[in-house]
Amino acid sequence: MHTADAENYHGEMASERFTVDPGARALLHDLEISVAHVLRRAQLPAGVFAHGPVTMTAEEYYRFWDAMDAEAADPDLAVRIGRALSVEAFNPPIFAALCSANLRTAAERIAVFKPLIGPMNLAVTADRGGLTIGFHWPEGQAPPRLLVAAELAFWVALARIGTRHEVHPTRVAMRRAPQPSATTTSYFGTPIREAEADTVTFSAEDASLPFLTEDESMWTFFAPELRRRLSELEASATTADRVRAALHERLPAGESSINAIAGQLMLSPRTLQRQLQSEGTSYQAVLSDTREKLARRYLTDRSLTTSQVAYLLAYDDTNSFYRAFRRWTGLTPEAARAGGHLTMT
Known part of the structure; x- marks a missing residue:
């Protein structure tokens, strides 16, 4: 059994800032959701995406996702997000993950650098029973249901993009599971269960399927910069x-x-x-x-x-x-x- 856990959260997290995926604006466009309307609902500046990398506090990040959910009014939006994801929309930590040999290695790498992307940490457990990825959020306010579901859908999308196989997780669980949906169940290949933690589990076989996107030289290129950024984040700890x-x-x-x-x-x-x-x-x-x-x-x-x-x-x-x-x-x-x-x- 192997576990990788990058948890390093405490009560002050809500005041910290996190980089928002630069592909968010393009993703909203692809989903036919108005960026301007979402930002207005979230009470964020209209030009927030106009000046380079976007950073938000955990509270702002949650408001952004709640606003996206309200604007779309689509119970299957998380699945649409998963299907809309592409290599081009990924930011460096995620693109670097696609350079990995397989899903397990990708998960272990992202677990280290996830704090650079948003207010969450990952616990990765791999054994003969499979690969389980768990999400840990800041203390206090519960994360938006759409954000959790989209994170779960992301891992399915990543596995499929990397392997070019229609990978389905063996189990998907949320602390606040949405109402059952045929579309969501079809996408994941299993219903989202109500549970004590937000997790997605893949079979050991699927977790070790080779990524056709593997490129160790590209990972070598990305890793030093990611480590530098992570060190800057940890310096305030x-x-x-x-x-x-x-x-x-x-x-x-x-x-x-x-x-x-x-x-x-x-x-x-x-x-x-x-x-x-x-x-x-x-x-x-x-x-x-x-x-x-x-x-x-x-x-x-x-x-x-x-x-x-x-x-x-x-x-x-x-x-x-x-x-x-x-x-x-x-x-x-x-x-x-x-x-x-x-x-x-």
Whole structure:
């Protein structure tokens, strides 16, 4: 099993700005939706797309998608968006993903750079059961239903463009699933289910189908610039934020030590601990908090056994995880699962 998680969100996210896909204006034109009307509904400047790259706060981004939904008044708009996507409309992080060998590699790459594109992060889980891509949104306001559905449709479009096969996911789920629609079910090949998380799952076979668009030299060209932009975004994060992000990447690989995390952040363990202390916390506190939040999330996925969750959190053995979970919650993982006690209080 392999998990890649780029989550690095906190309460201040709503004030941060994210780059809007430059193909949004062309996409609205192709969908025959008035850009001017959408911007007016969203209470955004009329000339927002006229002066180079567009950035919005999470709140503005949500208003933009709500306005698009209201203007179109089409319950199947997410499917129309998926069908309208093309290579030409993709921005650099997405185009770079198409340079990948297959959907799994593309998902793992996008998970790293998704914060550059919009207010969300991705959790990518790949094992023999398939490839699952989960979406994590800012705390507070729920994301627009159209935005979530369009993100799900995007992954289907990406898989089809890359492989030139009519790939269908094995499962599509949303926390606020829309009313059943024959058009949507036909596009995905399966109904959108109501669930505790927004996810799309592909079979292991489809996730490993070769991308005919693979171009490793083009990826080599894109990657340094994407990493530079991501570094600029992360520069404003606290040390605790950066440690959490590194832990999301390292824990599934079995690494939880301060030496491993400090090395990834290019700091000495002593400097890392000193910076955390200046923020009123410690490495052990951040590690414990991160593990608890991940444990609660992983346990909502009933396909994961308790021992697998312990492995993903880099515990030496399942008993160590049991002791930690009981310390956090007063319950065993099984009892928390059965009683629905997995939400952070």
